[in-house]
Amino acid sequence: MKKVSTxxxxxxxxxxxxxxxxxxxxxxxxxxxxxxxAGQNSSNDTEGNQDxxxxxxxxxxxxxxxxxFWFANSDTVVTYIQEATERFNTTVGAEKGIHVTAEYxxxxxxxxxxLQASYIAQTAPELTVLEIGAVGMFAEGGMIEPLxxxxxxxxxNMSDFHDGLxxxxxxxxxxxxxxxxxxxxxxxxxxxxxxxxxxxxxDIVTWxxxxxxxxxxxxxxxxxxxxxxxNYWFHEAFMLTEGGFTVNEDETVCTVDNEVNRKIISYFKDxxxxxxxxxxxxxxxxxxxADLMNQDxxxxxxxxxxxxxxLAVADELGFELQTAFIPMGTxxxxxxxxxxxxxxxxxxxxxxxxAWEYIKFITTTDxxxxxxxxxxxxxxxxxxxxxxxxxxxxxxxxxxxxxLDQLEISSGRPNNPGYVEFQVELTNAMAxxxxxxxxxxxxxxxxxxxxxxxxxx
Numbered sequence: 001m002k003k004v005s006t007x008x009x010x011x012x013x014x015x016x017x018x019x020x021x022x023x024x025x026x027x028x029x030x031x032x033x034x035x036x037x038a039g040q041n042s043s044n045d046t047e048g049n050q051d052x053x054x055x056x057x058x059x060x061x062x063x064x065x066x067x068x069f070w071f072a073n074s075d076t077v078v079t080y081i082q083e084a085t086e087r088f089n090t091t092v093g094a095e096k097g098i099h100v101t102a103e104y105x106x107x108x109x110x111x112x113x114x115l116q117a118s119y120i121a122q123t124a125p126e127l128t129v130l131e132i133g134a135v136g137m138f139a140e141g142g143m144i145e146p147l148x149x150x151x152x153x154x155x156x157n158m159s160d161f162h163d164g165l166x167x168x169x170x171x172x173x174x175x176x177x178x179x180x181x182x183x184x185x186x187x188x189x190x191x192x193x194x195x196x197x198x199x200x201x202x203d204i205v206t207w208x209x210x211x212x213x214x215x216x217x218x219x220x221x222x223x224x225x226x227x228x229x230x231n232y233w234f235h236e237a238f239m240l241t242e243g244g245f246t247v248n249e250d251e252t253v254c255t256v257d258n259e260v261n262r263k264i265i266s267y268f269k270d271x272x273x274x275x276x277x278x279x280x281x282x283x284x285x286x287x288x289x290a291d292l293m294n295q296d297x298x299x300x301x302x303x304x305x306x307x308x309x310x311l312a313v314a315d316e317l318g319f320e321l322q323t324a325f326i327p328m329g330t331x332x333x334x335x336x337x338x339x340x341x342x343x344x345x346x347x348x349x350x351x352x353x354x355a356w357e358y359i360k361f362i363t364t365t366d367x368x369x370x371x372x373x374x375x376x377x378x379x380x381x382x383x384x385x386x387x388x389x390x391x392x393x394x395x396x397x398x399x400x401x402x403x404l405d406q407l408e409i410s411s412g413r414p415n416n417p418g419y420v421e422f423q424v425e426l427t428n429a430m431a432x433x434x435x436x437x438x439x440x441x442x443x444x445x446x447x448x449x450x451x452x453x454x455x456x457x
Contacts, residue, residue, distance in 0.1 A: 064097050066101070080371050108339070126347055145343040177340035180338070182338035184303070185303055194213065228279055232426040256426070304376055341363065364381075368384040
């Protein structure tokens with residue numbers, strides 16, 4: 001437990017920065033502000049006091065195994081989790097004597113804080129989601145249960161999950177979680193605005209294409225090309241497209257003080273200085289929402305998990321919104337994000353068995369299809385994309401399939417526990433450079449120094 005306690009501030013602060021990210025936190029058009037409204041939309045206990053409903057039900061029926069499942073994010077996620085849990089309770093749960101109470105816990109940072117506190121107090125839930133970059137932290141802290149034995153016993157076909165989603169499920173070759181609401185960052189384009197400026201959205205492939213289109217757009221309409229909050233998850237993708245990344249392959253060396261990063265910084269600073277990009281700190285994420293709704297920009301970087309909400313905004317306001325890969329530099333590149341589902345450690349055998357039933361249910365092909373359609377998150381199973389309902393959905397809304405196709409060139413996020421704190425430093429440093437014009441050389445040197453310390457702490 002000591003390791004989890006000493007890293008608690010790092011986990012919670014870092015995940016707060018990951019709206020999309022990495023993560024992927026709120027992953028909606030309202031950013032972190034959505035977390036405030038979600039509690040009003042959900043009848044669940046937003047303070048994490050799960051004992052009340054669970055204990056009451058146990059007293060009423062001692063033959064029913066009561067479980068609590070904590071989840072994060074709002075809007076369409078709340079809708080899906082409530083519906084899926086009800087399906088479980090009335091089918092598998094009713095058959096096997098299991099009842100699950102799903103409780104919204106705010107954004108990832110709030111959920112992770114509550115998990116650590118409740119685990120120490122021995123009041124933790126049996127099931128939880130974890131932002132994928134934090135799985136390593138909780139696994140090394142002994143807070144979540146290895147799943148390999150159960151996977152083998154039940155013959156779970158792990159190869160049915162897309163390869164790009166499994167990296168952050170395994171820590172030191174042991175599986176601690178299964179892919180759940182997973183995402184990649186993608187490029188959103190207001191094609192109505194682009195076409196008004198005489199730009200063919202299908203021609204937007206590379207970073208040079210985005211820059212050229214932004215210049216034309218400014219000239220013809222006075223609008224920005226890009227609207228973007230500075231975020232580490234986006235920056236990971238940007239570095240991958242230029243052949244680099246934030247850390248080396250074994251995640252022990254920070255690699256941000258280099259020409260790849262300087263090229264990315266130069267690109268965005270040039271667009272900003274020419275009035276072609278609206279850049280702002282992540283804490284001011286609502287500016288992207290305003291630019292989207294007011295049609296003040298054509299290009300946005302967001303998680304696929306925000307797709308349902310963003311399409312709803314576009315439909316309500318009468319403009320077309322399409323999705324595309326993160327633009328290509330020397331190649332395509334992107335990291336995955338979102339959350340995995342895990343079982344807390346220290347449970348009785350009865351509760352472990354019951355929790356595993358829920359994990360299996362909510363990661364089935366059928367539930368994967370429902371989750372993707374309701375929320376916009378990826379269809380995590382290969383079999384799901386062949387399901388008739390999913391095929392029909394992709395035909396009607398091809399925007400949903402872009403992130404799935406992009407998954408073929410995606411990679412996982414670092415599992416090193418120190419990276420959780422480093423990603424906060426990365427977000428802050430990039431904002432200092434791109435928004436406040438901090439010295440590039442000094443800032444990158446200091447960032448890389450901090451990164452190496454954190455990765456090897």
